[in-house]
Amino acid sequence: MKKILINQMPNMIGEDVKLGAWIANKRSSGKIAFLQLRDGTGFVQGVVVKADVGEEIFQQAKSLTQESSVYVTGTVTADERNSFGCEIQVTSIELISEAVDFPITPKEHGTEFLMDNRHVWLRSRKQHAIMKIRNEIIRATYEFFNNEGFVKMDPPILTGSSPEGTSELFATKYFDEDAYLSQSGQLYMEAAAMAMGKVFSFGPTFRAEKSKTRRHLIEFWMIEPEMAFVEFDESLEVQENYVSYIVQAVLKNCKLELERLGRDVAKLENITAPFPRISYDDAIEFLHKQGFDDIQWGDDFGAPHETAIAEAYDKPVFITHYPIGIKPFYMQPHPERDDVVLCADLIAPEGYGEIIGGSERIYDYELMKQRIKEHNLDEEAYKWYLDLSKYGAVPHSGFGLGLERTVAWISGSEHVRESIPFPRLLNRLYP
Incomplete structure (x- = not known):
């Protein structure tokens, strides 16, 4: 499995790849989980479909915390709604390090708090x-x-x-x-x-x-x-x-x-x-x-x-x-x-x-x-x-x-x- 960077994904449509990334954010909708992945070169969405990956991987995806580091593997697919024009259909997830209580959550924070962090x-x-x-x-x-x-x-x-x-x-x-x-x-x-x-x-x-x-x-x-x-x-x-x-x-x-x-x-x-x-x-x-x-x-x-x-x-x-x-x-x-x-x-x-x-x-x-x-x-x-x-x-x-x-x-x-x-x-x- 070829390990790539997010900014290389537009040239890898249809290929199976491996990404090292952090979880910037996530959400789930019924039997699909959406992972917002980042690796320093950019941000991209990872899509985890329960029917395709099974219960264990799907629950793993849903339990990932903000800024945990992972390796994800999957297939790069075209999606013009995303900034790079693609996303990754995730087939497996390897947790590298779990982030606990990351201080900057997806909400408003004061300037001094942000500067302290x-x-x-x-x-x-x-x-x-x-x-x-x-x-x-x-x-x-x-x-x-x-x-x-x-x-x-x-x-x-x-x-x-x-x-x-x-x-x-x-x-x-x-x-x-x-x-x-x-x-x-x-x-x-x-x-x-x-x-x-x-x-x-x-x-x-x-x-x-x-x-x-x-x-x-x-x-x-x-x-x-x-x-x-x-x-x-x-x-x-x-x-x-x-x-x-x-x-x-x-x-x-x-x-x-x-x-x-x-x-x-x-x-x-x-x-x-x-x-x-x-x-x-x-x-x-x-x-x-x-x-x-x-x-x-x-x-x-x-x-x-x-x-x-x-x-x-x-x-x-x-x-x-x-x-x-x-x-x-x-x-x-x-x-x-x-x-x-x-x-x-x-x-x-x-x-x-x-x-x-x-x-x-x-x-x-x-x-x-x-x-x-x-x-x-x-x-x-x-x-x-x-x-x-x-x-x-x-x-x-x-x-x-x-x-x-x-x-x-x-x-x-x-x-x-x-x-x-x-x-x-x-x-x-x-x-």
Whole structure:
């Protein structure tokens, strides 16, 4: 008997097979039992007919508990009502391990309860679908950057200083000196770009920001490309092409998952480059016309402001040229203005907020020294970074995409905590 996976079943119609699976749910109707089986690749129905299998196997099927693990054998048959277009007519069941009192039953549960049981909540259909979409975004990310000639490089997680020049860092001891969990790999990726030309990283980052919003995590994953000889507008083109690519990949390869989540795919089908652009100046003017009198030139945008701007467009929108005073030290000033920098945030539609922040980077040595001083940073700690402006400096640009916000947006999830397997929140370090 050939052992297969659920996602292989559509190609096995009419064949006798063996599945290793968990019981996601079950129901019985008279002399037929219906087993909802899952194996990580998908969900499928197993049909147990008493007249075909006999009393003993039928009673065994009826007594199976939620999340018990089994081997089932049977014949794959076509059934267009099921997501894979097939089901399995079960002929025998082998119990591997019986699950007793599985905590997440087919009823409503509170968020805190589900988060306490995140290790098993991941097994649910919705969470399974979100994780599959996350995986597809990661797969498509590697594919996009490899196709575009980028080299994958890995920045350190333990650092001696802050890339953003902030105090929102997790401190630790590195033997006899202070170290911090990285909040961005950007500075190291700039060094890598000076060696390799076009590079990208994909790894965890940490922000000690005491925020409880649906958009924030303490630990999250970032995709951070850096590109030598690439200027601001060229970087925006890479960003919109990349986002378009991952959205279209999800539409192509995660149809079942999007359907399971009830996602409006028409909104995603519209996500193709180019994306609209609005300057910070024009965004302030737009918000004033929308009644946001609280925001003034020089202020950073909050969630309500970003949402209002996003609602004016049916695609992600770039907000460009922010004031120099609210952006990090390394951003290249506008060539014709001394009050704004060559940067952009990409705001996702439907209220999901910023998913990308990027800029052209300063490459003038004296200007970089000046900016480090203006931000009260320790020049000695940034000596290696200054070297990049000292030895063969070139125009270069980069950006960072927050994976979890992107997953939340594409999957239509209400809260970013569902877009990572084990979220780290302000008051949550378990499980």
